[in-house]
Amino acid sequence: MSQHCCEDMRVAVAEDDLPIVYVPNFREYGIQYTDGGTAYHVIAWCPWCGARLPESLRDAWFDELEALGIDPDDSDLPVRYRTEAWWRAKEAEDSRPANEP
Numbered sequence: 001m002s003q004h005c006c007e008d009m010r011v012a013v014a015e016d017d018l019p020i021v022y023v024p025n026f027r028e029y030g031i032q033y034t035d036g037g038t039a040y041h042v043i044a045w046c047p048w049c050g051a052r053l054p055e056s057l058r059d060a061w062f063d064e065l066e067a068l069g070i071d072p073d074d075s076d077l078p079v080r081y082r083t084e085a086w087w088r089a090k091e092a093e094d095s096r097p098a099n100e101p
Helices: 007-014 058-068 085-094
Strands: 020-023 028-032 040-042
Touching: 007 020, 058 085
Parallel strands: none
Antiparallel strands: 020 028, 028 040
């Protein structure tokens, strides 16, 4: 996501010293646990401006990979599924008028 809900969130996601993460392929924000691992707690609201954050697409990501017969742990996972490209393409497709090809 190139634009976050507020400047504070943009800075928090960009800085390594804050435990805020943004996972683009899941469209998910979280607060990372400080145990040295990569796990994080998903958050639904911005801690700074209070804006509702976008709904996570984690389940949709796994559903789509399953429908395509792709193993999420495959080292050859298509690049589009490692980024936000897959859901951005779906959003663009869903926003096109019905009579447009």
